[in-house]
Amino acid sequence: MLTTVIFRRLLLSIPTILGVATLAFVLGHLAPGDPAIAAMGLDMDGYTTIEPGELERVRRELGLDKPMLVQYGLWLGKALQGDFGRSFVTTELVAEMIFYALPSTVFLLLTTMVVASIVGIALGIISAVNQGKTGDYIARMIAIIGVSTPTFWFALVLILLFSFAIPIFPMNGSVIDHGPIAMVLPTLAIALHPAALIARMMRSSMLEVLSQDMVRTATAKGLSRQRVLLVHALRNAINPVLTVIGFQLANLMGGAVAVEYIFSIPGLGSLLIESIYEKDLLVMQGAVLVVGVAFAVTNLLVDILYLVVDPRIRL
Amino acid sequence: MDAMAAVLELKNLQTQFATRDGIVRAVDGVSYAVGQGETLGVVGESGCGKSVSSLSILRLIPDPPGKIVGGSVLFAGEDLTRVSEERIRAVRGNEISMIFQEPMTSLNPMMTIGKQISEPLTRHLGLSKKQAADRAQEMLALVQIPDTRKWLSGYPHEMSGGMRQRVMIAIALACDPKVLIADEPTTALDVTIQAQILQLIRELQEKMGTAVIMVTHDLGVIAEVADRVVVMYAGRKIEEASVKKLFARPRHPYTRGLMTAIPRLDKITNGDGLSKRLTEIPGVVPPLYDLPAGCAFADRCGYATDQCRIEKPVFEKKSPNHWAACWQELPG
Numbered sequence A: 001m002l003t004t005v006i007f008r009r010l011l012l013s014i015p016t017i018l019g020v021a022t023l024a025f026v027l028g029h030l031a032p033g034d035p036a037i038a039a040m041g042l043d044m045d046g047y048t049t050i051e052p053g054e055l056e057r058v059r060r061e062l063g064l065d066k067p068m069l070v071q072y073g074l075w076l077g078k079a080l081q082g083d084f085g086r087s088f089v090t091t092e093l094v095a096e097m098i099f100y101a102l103p104s105t106v107f108l109l110l111t112t113m114v115v116a117s118i119v120g121i122a123l124g125i126i127s128a129v130n131q132g133k134t135g136d137y138i139a140r141m142i143a144i145i146g147v148s149t150p151t152f153w154f155a156l157v158l159i160l161l162f163s164f165a166i167p168i169f170p171m172n173g174s175v176i177d178h179g180p181i182a183m184v185l186p187t188l189a190i191a192l193h194p195a196a197l198i199a200r201m202m203r204s205s206m207l208e209v210l211s212q213d214m215v216r217t218a219t220a221k222g223l224s225r226q227r228v229l230l231v232h233a234l235r236n237a238i239n240p241v242l243t244v245i246g247f248q249l250a251n252l253m254g255g256a257v258a259v260e261y262i263f264s265i266p267g268l269g270s271l272l273i274e275s276i277y278e279k280d281l282l283v284m285q286g287a288v289l290v291v292g293v294a295f296a297v298t299n300l301l302v303d304i305l306y307l308v309v310d311p312r313i314r315l
Numbered sequence B: 001m002d003a004m005a006a007v008l009e010l011k012n013l014q015t016q017f018a019t020r021d022g023i024v025r026a027v028d029g030v031s032y033a034v035g036q037g038e039t040l041g042v043v044g045e046s047g048c049g050k051s052v053s054s055l056s057i058l059r060l061i062p063d064p065p066g067k068i069v070g071g072s073v074l075f076a077g078e079d080l081t082r083v084s085e086e087r088i089r090a091v092r093g094n095e096i097s098m099i100f101q102e103p104m105t106s107l108n109p110m111m112t113i114g115k116q117i118s119e120p121l122t123r124h125l126g127l128s129k130k131q132a133a134d135r136a137q138e139m140l141a142l143v144q145i146p147d148t149r150k151w152l153s154g155y156p157h158e159m160s161g162g163m164r165q166r167v168m169i170a171i172a173l174a175c176d177p178k179v180l181i182a183d184e185p186t187t188a189l190d191v192t193i194q195a196q197i198l199q200l201i202r203e204l205q206e207k208m209g210t211a212v213i214m215v216t217h218d219l220g221v222i223a224e225v226a227d228r229v230v231v232m233y234a235g236r237k238i239e240e241a242s243v244k245k246l247f248a249r250p251r252h253p254y255t256r257g258l259m260t261a262i263p264r265l266d267k268i269t270n271g272d273g274l275s276k277r278l279t280e281i282p283g284v285v286p287p288l289y290d291l292p293a294g295c296a297f298a299d300r301c302g303y304a305t306d307q308c309r310i311e312k313p314v315f316e317k318k319s320p321n322h323w324a325a326c327w328q329e330l331p332g
Ligand SMILES: Nc1ncnc2c1ncn2[C@@H]1O[C@H](COP(=O)(O)OP(=O)(O)OP(=O)(O)O)[C@@H](O)[C@H]1O
Pocket: B017, B019, B024, B026, B044, B045, B046, B047, B048, B049, B050, B051, B052, B053, B062, B065, B066, B217, B288
């Protein structure tokens, strides 16, 4: 039954999340620099000015003197309960910092994905229905440009064009300061790439379905062209596209980190970049863990959605 | 087609495909008519234009590359090749319906059986969802599917090929059409299921008075269900007669060739594991983009003379209710 299948997938995602946690921990420690020095408010150059013994005391205080495995065990045990510790730099609770940063990021990503999906699906359908004609060429050209444009570069171009040259949109992406209009440029910047990928997948999937017998049956019933395309063909062509949308939603986190930073959006991406600059170990680890878990959960949801949507694979 | 008034009439229909090799004359001036309650068989080897001619009736030819370039399809005082898109859509699935060869892929795998049968009912008859669902259930019973309540919400993948073809028939007949076009409806099915489906189509035809165009490559099917037969070769009609007359004395050497081919194995499996249809008549159909000046069958015909190779035979009356396009008078 559907529920048992979903339950099995849930169980399978436990090792994934543990793996993500381990990776977050290791990455945090692999990052260059010494978190203890950062915690003392000093940079590398200030190393020599520390009194002897002071560094060891801070290390002990922060628990950095313990063997790696013990540190890992302690961190993981607490992290799984939602306790990510306190920032070395600001002494705020990491969980709270993430909690405040999360809404901006989730909102940005969801808006982006909705825009990218609508644009991508529409472009893909237009392309497939007009195969070999002008509409197809234009849609495919847009898709090629979209796939090959780096997100951060496109973000900068958008700022130059629409914040400086023609100042329509604010350069700062904070909705709290500027209202919804602030979302436009960051959303466009992140949406371009997934929209292009979705358009490509939609086109090829739609073309395949359009050549199937069942589309001929639908036409032979006397249904309108829209109904044949949007109810019969689209319903059959959408599944691989949903998978792409899911994976893109997960992958977007990468693009979002840079774009959040460029537009000064106080989200998870900005938090992560700042924590790397400041060697704020626990914030870094917490942010990476949350991003990783979000990634795994998104993929899980896509799998489940796939099951619900396709009657043939409900086992 | 003398006595009965025709419900549907094809006149000199020509459908072509633009391909890299040139213009494929898939249907090259075909005429036939079918009367109320009558079953017209259309028979011929693979690739002779049976499907293209029947798809042309409802303008279901993929365009590009296909196009109806000449002739007419007369139905209820209109030429369907010329009516508006909107009008042809109102005819499709309502006044003229079609079922196809491949029941495994002809239904929408994502939509319930009930919904698929309901669609033409809401579209053409303006029934409410509830009314359409009730009628869909009746249709399932009519095509002898057990447990109709359950199957209304079932999906095609849960059904066998025979059951799916029954559903296709239910969809096609839902709006009580005047003409049913069945393009090899049993070719993909087991022999026992084939007989059941043919039987079902015949029963429903009698009950509803539908005219049926039965397209097949199998003269056995023709013998079983058809009243009258049109034999096609290389995009043309080469013989037409009542079933009795055709089987009693075929006038075209090609038809004779088809007859010696039954009973026969329908398919053999060759070395690559690919299924290949067994051709009993030696030789191959000339390419439809490069037809000879004379009779297209001449190269494969034991009776062919110089005249056959130079001049296209005229389609003429050979005896009452029997026409053929052949210069030769075959021995009886
Ligand atoms: N989409 C197409 N593009 C080009 N040529 C086509 C197309 N569809 C059909 N044809 C050509 O039209 C001719 C007639 O095909 P058709 O499908 O009507 O044959 P058929 O008599 O139904 O044969 P079968 O028994 O295999 O179904 C074939 O020679 C085929 O090559």
